[in-house]
Amino acid sequence: MTAPDRYSYGPYHDGPDPLAPPLDLRDALDQIGREVMEGSSPRRALEELLRRGMRDTRGLDELTRQVWQRRAEITRRNRLDGTLQEVRRLLDEALDAERRALFPDPSDDARFAEAQLDALPPSTAAAVGELSEYDWRSETGRENYRKIRDMLGQELLESRFQGMKQALQSTTPRDVERIKRMMSDLNDLLAAHARGEDTEQQFAEFMAEHGEFFPENPRNTDELIDALAARSAAAQRMLNSMSEQQRAELSELIGQAFGDPEVAAQVAALDANLRALRPGEDWESAQRFRGQDPLGMGEGAQAMQDLAELDALAEQLGQSYPGARLEDIDLDALTRQLGDEARVDARRLAELERELRRQGLFERAPDGSLRLTPKALRRLGETALRAVVGQLRSRRGQRDTALAGAAGEPTGASRPWRFGDTEPWDVSRTVRNAVLRSASAGSRTVRLDVSDVEIVETEQRSRAAVALCVDTSWSMVQEGRWVPMKRTALALHQLITTRFRSDALEVITFGRHAGTVDVSELTALEGVWEQGTNLHHALLLAARHLRRHPDAVPVVLVVTDGEPTAHLESDGEAYFNWPPQPRTLAVTMTQVDALAKLGASITVFMLGDEPRLAAFVDLVARRSGGRVIAPDLDGLGAAVVSDYLQGRRRR
Numbered sequence: 001m002t003a004p005d006r007y008s009y010g011p012y013h014d015g016p017d018p019l020a021p022p023l024d025l026r027d028a029l030d031q032i033g034r035e036v037m038e039g040s041s042p043r044r045a046l047e048e049l050l051r052r053g054m055r056d057t058r059g060l061d062e063l064t065r066q067v068w069q070r071r072a073e074i075t076r077r078n079r080l081d082g083t084l085q086e087v088r089r090l091l092d093e094a095l096d097a098e099r100r101a102l103f104p105d106p107s108d109d110a111r112f113a114e115a116q117l118d119a120l121p122p123s124t125a126a127a128v129g130e131l132s133e134y135d136w137r138s139e140t141g142r143e144n145y146r147k148i149r150d151m152l153g154q155e156l157l158e159s160r161f162q163g164m165k166q167a168l169q170s171t172t173p174r175d176v177e178r179i180k181r182m183m184s185d186l187n188d189l190l191a192a193h194a195r196g197e198d199t200e201q202q203f204a205e206f207m208a209e210h211g212e213f214f215p216e217n218p219r220n221t222d223e224l225i226d227a228l229a230a231r232s233a234a235a236q237r238m239l240n241s242m243s244e245q246q247r248a249e250l251s252e253l254i255g256q257a258f259g260d261p262e263v264a265a266q267v268a269a270l271d272a273n274l275r276a277l278r279p280g281e282d283w284e285s286a287q288r289f290r291g292q293d294p295l296g297m298g299e300g301a302q303a304m305q306d307l308a309e310l311d312a313l314a315e316q317l318g319q320s321y322p323g324a325r326l327e328d329i330d331l332d333a334l335t336r337q338l339g340d341e342a343r344v345d346a347r348r349l350a351e352l353e354r355e356l357r358r359q360g361l362f363e364r365a366p367d368g369s370l371r372l373t374p375k376a377l378r379r380l381g382e383t384a385l386r387a388v389v390g391q392l393r394s395r396r397g398q399r400d401t402a403l404a405g406a407a408g409e410p411t412g413a414s415r416p417w418r419f420g421d422t423e424p425w426d427v428s429r430t431v432r433n434a435v436l437r438s439a440s441a442g443s444r445t446v447r448l449d450v451s452d453v454e455i456v457e458t459e460q461r462s463r464a465a466v467a468l469c470v471d472t473s474w475s476m477v478q479e480g481r482w483v484p485m486k487r488t489a490l491a492l493h494q495l496i497t498t499r500f501r502s503d504a505l506e507v508i509t510f511g512r513h514a515g516t517v518d519v520s521e522l523t524a525l526e527g528v529w530e531q532g533t534n535l536h537h538a539l540l541l542a543a544r545h546l547r548r549h550p551d552a553v554p555v556v557l558v559v560t561d562g563e564p565t566a567h568l569e570s571d572g573e574a575y576f577n578w579p580p581q582p583r584t585l586a587v588t589m590t591q592v593d594a595l596a597k598l599g600a601s602i603t604v605f606m607l608g609d610e611p612r613l614a615a616f617v618d619l620v621a622r623r624s625g626g627r628v629i630a631p632d633l634d635g636l637g638a639a640v641v642s643d644y645l646q647g648r649r650r651r
Contacts, residue, residue: 158298
């Protein structure tokens, strides 16, 4: 009998997680659209989205915060004198044990040995050096002194070769000889590379003999140098971060590594070769460590490497350098420092940025700037219209209806025939209903019944010329009406371009002056400090639009939060005054009357509750046969779209 299969479960590392939820590009685009409509450029809006993140993905700001938190933990928790403290502890234990062993001995040799111990210098490094030829009587003293030399050698090598300390837990003279031979061959290889010689064969032979010391498994001499130089520079920065006294003691102690000065000499030669080959590494900086946990030389070098890696990650996550892309983030380094979840978040952000660009939601403008494509604007319009439709459907007692008639236009839907209907039959659906009914009754003969008949649903439509005039004066920005106004225009544009394509929509903005804009220009329009509400100029442009479409039903919609304070003079200049001058009000009302002669009634969507504004818009509605609607900001889009649809049905 074969053993049952065993399964293990863990984090998925081989590429994107196949079970991860798909990226919500629509939500991302909605957030970008919100930023753009509030005045941000598309590039800035995209960067803000990546910094903020999304519902299930931490953004760059949060990852950067964790990087700096991790960095602060390293410097606040640790100190760099761990090797010095451990040597001092082992030395004190050795001296105490030696004195206990000498005390019972009455000989002159014992007294001389005690005098030697009493005369040791207070410096740890100097004391260790003085004891290099001492004949230990205590087994504990002899063993501790051997531990000091082995530990110094292990720490020295660990500070230059990551993982060496674990490989040399029990060091023998044979191990020391292997290390010295490896160091000598390594320095010969680096020297040959520095002279410009072809070291491919020499590198292969070196790795074949000494590859066990290099778990990074470099593929060529340059990769070997890169790994060693980063570690050596970190060890130098660790020394730079110590006090002068600590640095001097450690440098003197290194000479006792494995009890063989040649090891320290080879390490010094290695450092010199690496500094010459990689002068661009950071060999000079220092860090301030304020913690209580002592680090040995190897741990200190690793801490310095971690700090350098965290600094590089902070720069990559900041994306503040020219040409920055999220693909620049070192995911392996991010995983080492912050864990697997951070890797997943960074990868999803990079995928989000890539997909937004790949799906054609951004394009380059002629001036080189980034802008939303028509495809992106359509998606924003769909979102805005969906929100408006949701508000309309939530209104109790109201529902979207379509008037059917013989002269109507097919909607693409059908419905059962009712008495009095004159629409054409939907033949395929009618026959299908008859076949299904006959088959369910067990009859082989298909006969038509009145209940089988379905008719083509139609909608009576008339072509409309729609002028949407939106106030872009500073008060709209100041009072938080800027984005609702843009969403309203987007929703109406989406409705007309998708359902009522024969209608002609023109969006007109008016501040000190008025002007026509397309939906992309309106979406990216930034609020500027400009006084003036020139409704007169806007109505002039609306009349021009209506005259271009004489066969269409005229529709004029005005969204404003202030009475007219500016009008257009005959020379084309805008006259502004607050409070409004009688002439401004007079020429504006003249234009209202001109629109009324064209058959256009004006619907005014009043934002605000100022009495003077209410009196003015009421006069506009009465003179044009229109009406005034005072929606709240959340209901502005629904009010405009609903009025447009109701106006079409009335016509």
